Amino acid sequence: MKNLTNVAEYNPNGFMKAVRIHEFGGPEVLSYEDAPMPEIKHGEVLVKVYTAALNPPDWYLRDGYRSLPPEWRPEGNFPMILGTDISGVIVAIAEDVKDFKVGDEVYSMVRFFSVGESKGYAEYVSVPVSDLAIKPAGIDHIHAVGAPMSLLTAWQFLVDVGHSYPNPLQAHPHIPVPLNGKTVLVNGAAGGVGHFAVQVAKLHGARVIGVASGNHELIVRELGADEFIDYTQTVAEDVIRDIDVVVDTIGGPASGRFLKTLKHGGALFPVYPLGFADYEKAEKLGITVSALQVRSSGAQLAHLSDFLNDGRIKVVIDTTFPLHAAREAHERAAKGHIQGKIVLTVA
Template sequence: MSNETMKAVRLHAFGGPDVLQYEDAPKPALQPGEVLVRVHAIGINPPDWYLRDGYRALPPEWRPQVDFPLILGTDISGVVEAVAEDVEGFSAGDEVYSMVRFFSVGESKAYAEYVSVPASELAKKPAGIDHIHAAAAPMSLLTAWQFMVALGHNEPNPLQPSPHQPVPLQGKTVLVNGAAGGVGHFAVQVAKLKGAHVTAVASGGHEAILLDLGADEFIDYTKTPPEDVARDLDLVVDAVGGPTTGRFIKTLKRGGALFPVYPLGFADAGEAEKHGITVSATQVRSSGAQLTELARLLDDGTIRAVIDSTFPLAEARQAHERAAEGHIQGKIVLTVGL
């Protein structure tokens, strides 16, 4: 770290949104292979509040060990401030975006005015969108892309013995549960882009935006359980996941696939196998190369980031409180100097 300071949101202990403190912190010093970015917007994601809480949902032996004070966050959009001597392809003044150092718990440090980013995880910001929409994309869009199109990394998955394999989507029937949320609203668009017939599942207030994003059908789960009406699907992307994801097994045709974005708690492996259903998940990983590819789709509006709400960096606590309310439409974004 340098002797200079910046504003950042840090926590000195695990807990609820009230542990997020807006305060002075050391400005990161540039290391070999890195780019220093002046941050303009920060997308917030579930791993932010999982870490803030100390990953209490995980078994104790899986909970990461971190050093306090800790800066949360991974997703940023901003302007290059400086570039290490060994880095090519980026220059001071470039507008860029990134998912920073994920999955390295406690190392990303995005809730700040400046962040150092490995050059391999950085991409030029899509020119056709602003920093708020660019910061909303990285983790959620990379998750949808790596689940459904191209894995993009070789990291082993401790929750399953074999690597995750995306499935061809052209001409297939796909249901996206939790379709209005961060991953879900991108999954709808990715599936549609790749030629699938898409059914979106969310509460009724999200129907209009999801149909506008390309969904062919909509199920309001507050009125109709989707597992009661959907049948003969090729793929279910369950962006909610967890213990209830097994209910979608009966909606799939033999040979179909169930992709729970949050796979912990799934207890129906035997039932899935009996019906010839593949259940598979992956852990999203940073990829500047994939963000460069996706930037073209964001730039021309082929894929759009929906913004639920924005908060100044100093109001990160209020942003986390909004997240805890649920029924988020798209993404919540923190802004810095905008």
């Protein structure tokens, strides 16, 4: 191709291995197969993928977003490569790219939110430089890839939205609240977003209460939680009151149960707000309910690299699977009770 700085291994007319779907469905529709090499456009680089991470939008898309109303469900542009989060090394750049070079180790949440355009479950992926950041040198590719979507979600909810894209599920923009001296409850505190929300809130001066199953207590406390509630033994909303902020990483219609834990002027942040119906009740209680749709941001990942590099923010890994075992990785995700992140190893 013209206008590219290439290395020998880049053959835009060649093939690579990727995990694709040819129809919507369960984990069985994931197929490890040959796929065309990506082409890179102006403002993009080609990354040789070392690791890719699983995130809920991966299985929502694989399933055809069946949880959405029919009119919101995307069309299937098959075959489709899933996956947003990648870590790897740049092997080719467009001529207009100045801030990155061949050989740079990088990580990214690629083109999110866009349906089916991220294409991370593959040996190579093209990445807009606006989505890209240098990988934190102090951690390996397995841990680096666990960060982008989940950490950006926690950061954009709690600290800095970093974009102006509207959330189609609410009319008002999401505005983070000051956390210093506040009490923050994180529901799903051991999961992908949850284990970062615990750390981000703690870093910003909050007292943190983590809610998860009992077998996750040790790691949640190690990440900074001041108090832990085992939801299999105790119903958090029956025993907790006067909370300033609730981050409900599970979300959905049941998020309303946390309203009674919040003080007047508090905030409920459901990471998955679809189905929440208690807005009128929240308004009467003087509680703000707000959510956002996380968006790619190379600038925020570059900022967060410092925290990951020096250990102020840690990435917890649940399990790793080779790329060709993406089906098994999705089956693991479907079992739930994930501690941190599930990662695919590629190179």
